[in-house]
Amino acid sequence: MLSNLLELEKVFKPSLLTQINDPLLERCRIELWIKRDDLLHPVISGNKWRKLKYCLHHALSLGMDTVVSMGGAYSNHLHALAYAGKQLGLKTVGLVRGEQLSVLTPTLCDVQHWGMALKFVSRTEYRALRQYRAFDSFPDLKPQQYWLPEGGAQVLALKGVAELVNEITMPYDALCVPCGTGTTLAGIAGAVPDNVAVLGFAALKNADFLNAEVEALLARPCHNWKINMAYHFGGFAKTNASLTSFIEDFEFKTKVSLDPVYTGKMMYALYDLLQKGYFKPGQRIIALHTGGLQGKRGIVDEKSIRTGADGR
Ligand SMILES: Cc1ncc(COP(=O)(O)O)c(C=O)c1O
Numbered sequence: 001m002l003s004n005l006l007e008l009e010k011v012f013k014p015s016l017l018t019q020i021n022d023p024l025l026e027r028c029r030i031e032l033w034i035k036r037d038d039l040l041h042p043v044i045s046g047n048k049w050r051k052l053k054y055c056l057h058h059a060l061s062l063g064m065d066t067v068v069s070m071g072g073a074y075s076n077h078l079h080a081l082a083y084a085g086k087q088l089g090l091k092t093v094g095l096v097r098g099e100q101l102s103v104l105t106p107t108l109c110d111v112q113h114w115g116m117a118l119k120f121v122s123r124t125e126y127r128a129l130r131q132y133r134a135f136d137s138f139p140d141l142k143p144q145q146y147w148l149p150e151g152g153a154q155v156l157a158l159k160g161v162a163e164l165v166n167e168i169t170m171p172y173d174a175l176c177v178p179c180g181t182g183t184t185l186a187g188i189a190g191a192v193p194d195n196v197a198v199l200g201f202a203a204l205k206n207a208d209f210l211n212a213e214v215e216a217l218l219a220r221p222c223h224n225w226k227i228n229m230a231y232h233f234g235g236f237a238k239t240n241a242s243l244t245s246f247i248e249d250f251e252f253k254t255k256v257s258l259d260p261v262y263t264g265k266m267m268y269a270l271y272d273l274l275q276k277g278y279f280k281p282g283q284r285i286i287a288l289h290t291g292g293l294q295g296k297r298g299i300v301d302e303k304s305i306r307t308g309a310d311g312r
Pocket residue numbers: 046047076077151178179180181182183184185259262263290291292293311312
């Protein structure tokens with residue numbers, strides 16, 4: 001690992017395991033723990049550092065001076081990338097989905113403040129950008145520019161995600177994770193012990209394509225994972241009163257903040273599945289908190305959600 005990346009990592013806090021106590025869990029005789037990647041860093045929190053770390057190492061090792069990537073106006077990925085780029089002396093460019101905003105979202109204000117150059121692209125152009133996966137595949141790259149696909153969905157990301165799995169020293173039966181591109185799930189599936197089931201929860205509607213995406217990222221076939229597609233609440237970044245009140249109640253009882261786009265939906269799903277007897281009594285489940293709390297600032301703006309806020 002390059003010295004400037006190690007230097008940046010020095011300020012990271014440990015990702016603790018917090019046990020959740022709840023009468024429902026006692027009744028079901030299930031132990032539920034949250035792996036607190038949200039506590040890793042005030043900005044590059046959750047799965048962001050896990051996914052970015054080895055990609056940034058790659059870019060710097062190749063002598064690149066700029067990372068170009070893509071995301072929505074509330075993108076956790078662009079937010080973390082812009083900050084990391086500033087810390088590492090890498091220039092960053094963000095291709096942002098949708099037309100130029102007259103007032104920037106809090107996320108875009110931050111990324112601009114950290115030096116990211118923004119270029120707004122139409123939704124059609126944005127969708128087309130998803131075909132470029134390899135770091136050198138984006139046709140508009142200038143010399144010394146490194147392409148990072150949406151959500152940092154690159155094979156190199158899996159190595160960083162595997163590190164979170166290796167930090168867990170207690171035995172457990174299932175590891176749960178919210179899914180956007182499926183990259184975090186792929187990293188986990190490739191790294192957990194053989195007896196552990198990996199359960200993903202899609203944050204998007206019509207997300208069946210995720211199964212193929214995960215398979216394509218995995219170096220070897222794994223049969224230990226499954227993505228539940230039923231808890232999208234109408235689509236990406238959509239919420240309803242039931243989800244909102246679940247999150248408020250959960251936060252009040254546990255003092256663990258959840259974002260409504262990813263971890264809120266996952267925790268809602270877990271509680272619902274518990275009630276339906278999905279898990280066997282005596283099982284120990286770990287849910288990964290993937291961070292994303294900065295994106296919560298956008299959720300108050302209902303209109304922008306409806307017009308396609310994208311936290312990926
Ligand atoms: C907070 C948060 N959680 C979960 C995810 C989903 O991760 P992945 O795209 O690796 O499936 C994302 C998107 O990257 C995210 O921002």
